[in-house]
Amino acid sequence: MRTVLSNTARYVGIVIGAFVLALPLLFMVSGSLKSATEINTFPPKLLPTTPVWQNFADAWNYLTGGVIANSFVFAIGIVGLQLIISLPAAFALAKIPFKWTGVIMASLVIPMFIPGNLTLIPLFIVTFQLGWLNSFAGLIIPMAAQCAFAILLFRQFFVSLPGGLIEAARIDGASWLRVLWSIALPLSRPALATFCSVSFLTAWNMYIWPQIVAPDPAHRVINVALAPLAGGENSLISPSVGLAGAVIAMVPVLIVFIVFQKWYIKGVAGTGLE
Amino acid sequence: MTSRTPRTRRKWVAALAVAAIIPMLAACAGNAKADGSAGTVDGSTIVLQTVNSLQPQFQKYADAYMKKYPKRKVEVRASTDDGAKYAQQLATARISGQLPDVFFNVDYLADTLAKANVPLDLASGIKDGKLGSLRIKDFAAPFVGQYRPISNPDEVTGLPVSADSVGLYWNKTLFDKYGVTEYPKADWTWDDMLRVAKEIQDKSGGKVYGLGSPLQDGSNQLVFGPVLRAFGADVYNGKTGKSDIGSPDAIKAWKLLISAYGTSSNPYSANANDPALAFSAGNVAMGIGSRAAIPGTQAALKDEWNVQSMPTINGKSTAGGGSYGLSISQTSKQQDAAWAFLKWFYSDAGMAVAQKVGGVIPPTNDGIDNGSWKDTGGKPPANIAIFGHSARTAVLLTQMPGSSGTVLTQATVKATQEVVLQHVSVEKAFQQAQDTVNAQLAKDFKKK
Amino acid sequence: MTTSTTPAVDVTTGRPEKTAPSAGRRSKRVDAITATAFVTPALIGFILFVIIPALGGLALSFFQWDLFSPPQFVGLDNIVRLFTDPDMWHALGVTALFVIMGVIPTVVLGFLLAVLVNTKLPGISVLRVFYFAPMIASAAVASVIWAALYDPRFGLVNQALSWVGINGPAWLSDTTWARPALVIMMIWGALPIVIILYLGGLQRVSDDIYAAASLDGAGAWRQLWSMTWPNVWPTTLLVTVLQAVGFVSGSFEVSLIMTNGGPLGTTQSLALYAYKVAFSDRDIGYASALSLFQLVLLGAIVLLVRLLVRIRKAYS
Incomplete structure (x- = not known):
């Protein structure tokens, strides 16, 4: 009897907590469907009287399809490049006998815990010196190079792969590349799912880097386009259209999050790997 | 683990990196200045950069141009409305060699952008007939003067698009809703405006603000400039090279301006472009705004509204004025195509389009008096003609050398916040602001 | 220690398994x-x-450079300026306040919420998604949402306050409330990861100790603080360090977007100050010195925490 009661109480607590944490997002959805006058009414209403879908058209016109395409190029570019760079490196560090392994591992780990936002200025200078400002190369390559997380994640996974399988393939004369491609990779789907979801979300949500490196309209990504609507840099766009823009910006990450939830959370929890 | 070798290696890497960086830095002295003529016109594509709030009209100008010259392309790109950030973006684009070919310039940023080597000097090209028979003297002198770099007044870094001035926008629907029948008149004083604004605000129980705060976040020089002038103070005195925003006359002006917060207007908001406080959102009964806001207001505001001349202080007009303009970038590889666009834009045909779709007041003597901009096609504001008169009499934004303009903005915002949020006395806050600005001016003069 | 579900490796000494094919x-x-x-x-x-x-x-850090003209060597000028610059000290104080005001509530709330959802009740996996959702909102998205929530008249926050008779402040325009407003928003964004990490930590706490405690008749609340909390101490430590770094970095982003450091510098953290020096004043040398100083400080703090932990371990 006591457990039933306490379970009920706990349930109520959990539901209230879920509601409070999700409230800002629910507000975003509700606000995105209010008319320009309705969002500026006093006292505010919780739900729109009639949903104004036009807000989404206006937000799309403001953000533009090009900006959304840029965001996909940016995020997928980072994920792809990091895969290309980190998979072979991680594999070599895990499975190929090599005397530099320890040194490389140690030097990769040290800067991993420095948040990117704090090393922006020097990184900007290097990108500037390379002549990469306002280009996709400048947007993608310097960020893709910060792949210590990817290397550690994949290496950890490769280390746990059974050695016998690889040894057999090597004795049969398979090259290391072949072993990586045909044996290690097919077994690494969980690690790949984790990495791709975490890396995609991180890249899609980046703001400051694309803002300083490629602010020009041709390379602008969605968060750079959206942010001015929070600081009131555009008095012609009503907050409801801004919220519709926020919904649009969240759709891709929401889909990735829902589909990859299990692996994503594993990856985020992995930031605890020390 | 062989620990000795990697350590020496690492030292080498470090030394190499340092050695590599210093020459890289030294090599990076600005790019060569383009000579002002490059590229072909037909078959060209130029990039025209503007700000978000003007994007719709600029797109229409580009469309009209491309219709007339189907072999030429103009790609319109829009960027932030925040002036400081806009200038910062162009400076970044300049160092990366990625400037747009033609870009939106604006009076208060003109000197900053010129200092950053962004715009091309147009004066010599115009003399050479790049704009046909149009000469600089055809433009209304005060407006084109806003684009002459202070340190080099023979150059012109941009051509004004519109001779804009400030007027009082008012929402008749809101006046009527709260039973206020005293509509703005041409002979209103600031006291009249603030009194009626307060009446509306009180009668609506705070649901509607009587007036959008005249100072905005404290940076609105278009309003405080003329008000200071009416009280006898100068934001910047070109003769003495000093600012007297802390003088006793100026203090009177600041006190009047600050008194509006929370009584006649919205309480202080640090957000200068808050959409909820925009006149076009329909929550404020009156707003002080530039002519340039008309197309946006027409599109957004469904209420009945009109404009009136700015109220006076001590019998003096408080209408501020200014302009935005077009510039060609120094590093454009399509400068001939850029000139061709400007040639069309400032011709009668181009100006006709600009008046029709953007409501601009051509910045030429003839345009201000006889332009078609006064015809709004039956849409509000009925009283649009006031902007023709005030374009002639407006107190234009003061150009200040180098970065002192930016420092002025920061200083007035800071002083306003100190008074409103921290209850510092007006005298103390603005004297300090004056000291800051004058210190920067002294620095800027020393540099020259 | 590790909270990931994949096996942990000591990366500094970790050697690959020898697969050594014997081909010489x-x-x-x-x-x-x-x-x-x-x-x-x-x-x-x-x-x-x-x-x-x-x-x-x-x-x-030893040069003066505006990105246009050739850089000039200025020796220690930037370093000297660093220590005599009142704006720098103010920004440093703001950064510290962001971290202190942010980390403590995040850790405590995160722990309590993790305990709450650490159950096998039916439907919990669906409900947990709501707890994790704020994590996927970018700084820009979160800022757009919270800017609307904080609107002095039309925002939900002041509306809710008015129900209980409080006249809410003009959050982002107020020198007292702008910083707490940003902190609340950042706590919201940071809670999911803290909950996830604590869930990992809680699942490693053995059920036996609770069984023993129940026999003792310990109350649920006492059990929580005297048994659960000490047992997740390693997680707490990790979360604290991660969040401290997270708030330093996150406060930069949100204050850049929402308040640009204002009003009157109350939300201008050190990172934002360095950003403005670099990109508004184009004083790259001094901005580099500021960034460097910040990294050194951060590194020193992290090392200090590790040292304290080691001392604590040695004496316990």
């Missing part, structure tokens, strides 16, 4: 060449975009 010297050379080829792209990226920026930032 030639195969050893092939191994070395392949391994070099495999790690080269990563190393080039690492050198170019991690090492060089770090050294370059250090070098630039």
Whole structure:
């Protein structure tokens, strides 16, 4: 009897907590469907009287399809490049006998815990010196190079792969590349799912880097386009259209999050790997 | 683990990196200045950069141009409305060699952008007939003067698009809703405006603000400039090279301006472009705004509204004025195509389009008096003609050398916040602001 | 320690398992060449975009440079300016306040919520999604949402306050409330990851100790603080360090977007100040010195925490 009661109480607590944490997002959805006058009414209403879908058209016109395409190029570019760079490196560090392994591992780990936002200025200078400002190369390559997380994640996974399988393939004369491609990779789907979801979300949500490196309209990504609507840099766009823009910006990450939830959370929890 | 070798290696890497960086830095002295003529016109594509709030009209100008010259392309790109950030973006684009070919310039940023080597000097090209028979003297002198770099007044870094001035926008629907029948008149004083604004605000129980705060976040020089002038103070005195925003006359002006917060207007908001406080959102009964806001207001505001001349202080007009303009970038590889666009834009045909779709007041003597901009096609504001008169009499934004303009903005915002949020006395806050600005001016003069 | 579900590896000493095919010297050379080829792209990226920026930032701290004209060597000027610049000290204080005001509530709330949802009740996995959702909102998205929530008249926050008779402040325009407003928003965004990490930590606490406690008749609340909390101490430590760094970095982003450091500098953290020096004043040298100083401070704090933990361990 006591457990039933306490379970009920706990349930109520959990539901209230879920509601409070999700409230800002629910507000975003509700606000995105209010008319320009309705969002500026006093006292505010919780739900729109009639949903104004036009807000989404206006937000799309403001953000533009090009900006959304840029965001996909940016995020997928980072994920792809990091895969290309980190998979072979991680594999070599895990499975190929090599005397530099320890040194490389140690030097990769040290800067991993420095948040990117704090090393922006020097990184900007290097990108500037390379002549990469306002280009996709400048947007993608310097960020893709910060792949210590990817290397550690994949290496950890490769280390746990059974050695016998690889040894057999090597004795049969398979090259290391072949072993990586045909044996290690097919077994690494969980690690790949984790990495791709975490890396995609991180890249899609980046703001400051694309803002300083490629602010020009041709390379602008969605968060750079959206942010001015929070600081009131555009008095012609009503907050409801801004919220519709926020919904649009969240759709891709929401889909990735829902589909990859299990692996994503594993990856985020992995930031605890020390 | 062989620990000795990697350590020496690492030292080498470090030394190499340092050695590599210093020459890289030294090599990076600005790019060569383009000579002002490059590229072909037909078959060209130029990039025209503007700000978000003007994007719709600029797109229409580009469309009209491309219709007339189907072999030429103009790609319109829009960027932030925040002036400081806009200038910062162009400076970044300049160092990366990625400037747009033609870009939106604006009076208060003109000197900053010129200092950053962004715009091309147009004066010599115009003399050479790049704009046909149009000469600089055809433009209304005060407006084109806003684009002459202070340190080099023979150059012109941009051509004004519109001779804009400030007027009082008012929402008749809101006046009527709260039973206020005293509509703005041409002979209103600031006291009249603030009194009626307060009446509306009180009668609506705070649901509607009587007036959008005249100072905005404290940076609105278009309003405080003329008000200071009416009280006898100068934001910047070109003769003495000093600012007297802390003088006793100026203090009177600041006190009047600050008194509006929370009584006649919205309480202080640090957000200068808050959409909820925009006149076009329909929550404020009156707003002080530039002519340039008309197309946006027409599109957004469904209420009945009109404009009136700015109220006076001590019998003096408080209408501020200014302009935005077009510039060609120094590093454009399509400068001939850029000139061709400007040639069309400032011709009668181009100006006709600009008046029709953007409501601009051509910045030429003839345009201000006889332009078609006064015809709004039956849409509000009925009283649009006031902007023709005030374009002639407006107190234009003061150009200040180098970065002192930016420092002025920061200083007035800071002083306003100190008074409103921290209850510092007006005298103390603005004297300090004056000291800051004058210190920067002294620095800027020393540099020259 | 690790909270990930994949096996942990001590990366500093971790050696790959020997798979050593016995084909002798030639195969050893092939191994070395392949391994070099495999790690080269990563190393080039690492050198170019991690090492060089770090050294370059250090070098630039001794120059004055506006990105246009050639840089000028100014010796220790930027370093001296650093310590005599009142704006720097103010920004440093703001950064510290962001961290203190943010980390403590995040850790405590995160722990309590993790305990709450650490159950096998039916439907919990669906409900947990709501707890994790704020994590996927970018700083820009969160700022757009919270800017609307904080609107003095039309925002939900002041509306809710008015129900209980409080006249809410003009959050982002108020020198007292702008910083707490940003902190609340950042706590919201940071809670999911803290909950996730604590869930990992809680699942490693053995059920036996609770059974023993129940026999003792310990109350639920006492159990929580005297048994659960000490047992997740390693997680708490990790979460605290991660969040401290997270608030330093996150406050930069949200204050850049929402308040631009204002009003009156109350939300201007050190990172934002360095950003403004670099990109508004184009004083790259001083901005580099500021960034460097911040990294040194952060590193020193992290080392200090580790040292304290080691001392604590040694004496317990």
